[in-house]
Amino acid sequence: MLFGSVHSLSQPINLSSSVDMPFSYQDISVRLPQGELALRSYGRDDAPVVLILGGISGGRNIYQAEPQHAGRGWWQGLVEDAELQCYRLLAVDYFGGMGASHCDEVPATVEAHAELLAYALRELGVMRLHGLIGGSFGGCVALCLAQHEEFSDARLVVLGAAHRPTAQAVIVRSLQRDFVALGQAAGQDRRGVELARALAMLSYRGAQGLDTRFPDPAGAVAYVHERAAQLVDSNPQQAEQLFACFGPALDHFRVPPQAIRNPTLLVSFADDYLAPSHLMSEFAVLLPDCREHLEVATVHGHDGFILNTASFGPQLKQFLEEA
Numbered sequence: 001m002l003f004g005s006v007h008s009l010s011q012p013i014n015l016s017s018s019v020d021m022p023f024s025y026q027d028i029s030v031r032l033p034q035g036e037l038a039l040r041s042y043g044r045d046d047a048p049v050v051l052i053l054g055g056i057s058g059g060r061n062i063y064q065a066e067p068q069h070a071g072r073g074w075w076q077g078l079v080e081d082a083e084l085q086c087y088r089l090l091a092v093d094y095f096g097g098m099g100a101s102h103c104d105e106v107p108a109t110v111e112a113h114a115e116l117l118a119y120a121l122r123e124l125g126v127m128r129l130h131g132l133i134g135g136s137f138g139g140c141v142a143l144c145l146a147q148h149e150e151f152s153d154a155r156l157v158v159l160g161a162a163h164r165p166t167a168q169a170v171i172v173r174s175l176q177r178d179f180v181a182l183g184q185a186a187g188q189d190r191r192g193v194e195l196a197r198a199l200a201m202l203s204y205r206g207a208q209g210l211d212t213r214f215p216d217p218a219g220a221v222a223y224v225h226e227r228a229a230q231l232v233d234s235n236p237q238q239a240e241q242l243f244a245c246f247g248p249a250l251d252h253f254r255v256p257p258q259a260i261r262n263p264t265l266l267v268s269f270a271d272d273y274l275a276p277s278h279l280m281s282e283f284a285v286l287l288p289d290c291r292e293h294l295e296v297a298t299v300h301g302h303d304g305f306i307l308n309t310a311s312f313g314p315q316l317k318q319f320l321e322e323a
Contacts, residue, residue, distance in 0.1 A: 038101045062078070077309035108239055113144075144243040156262035203302065206270070268281075269294065291322075
């Protein structure tokens, strides 16, 4: 059964005539009863399809073929270090996230996000996936999608995400919502969201990385507040939804590892506050077909899934190419 309709948001950028720039993209909007889901399709339509899903504030702008002119995509390193330009890549702006998707009500669970994305893929005629790559929140969505029969043979890559949250992660997200609520009660809505984002930033970054970058800790304090303000400036309502909607969805997320039959590459990161080593090791043992659990040494903690792509890109490339 098909849900909604599809239309293009922009004309494809034609780079196919250039030897140095073979990778084009096209923005697509899929109309669903809940709203319009914005996606971006990179590469040739006839290439094997790889779905790429990022964190709660990530979106469809994962890559730019001419970064010197258009800036780098937020997951530029993944595409380059894993050499993904030979595939058709699909990326998405989540309903309720920081991108161009619009919905009447933000999905309340990770599973609901996955269901809506599965409907959108069917609307696009994507009935199977060669690869399914998810980092952080996107890893949780990928685990839900992998349980759909049509995607159960996709090569699954999960980065910095597992089958359940830790108590520590749930505590941090609860405190983020407390900041938002206190700001609203004080008539300082924006300040509450900024503090919530600053706390989130602390959970994304590794302790050693912050120490190395900021010999004076006051610089680290200023950094997290500046980055928080930047996010809220971009869209205050959407920024608030990251904590009011996405946080509880992650807190209640559970997937039985035994239900994931896909060949799986699991990637974890040193000093990851949200997906620590003990949780990732537990997940790797429980997965029926975990081909490799790659543990990346990094000072960046959870954000290693964005910042340390050179450390796992070659293994990801090989995993996708295996028969």
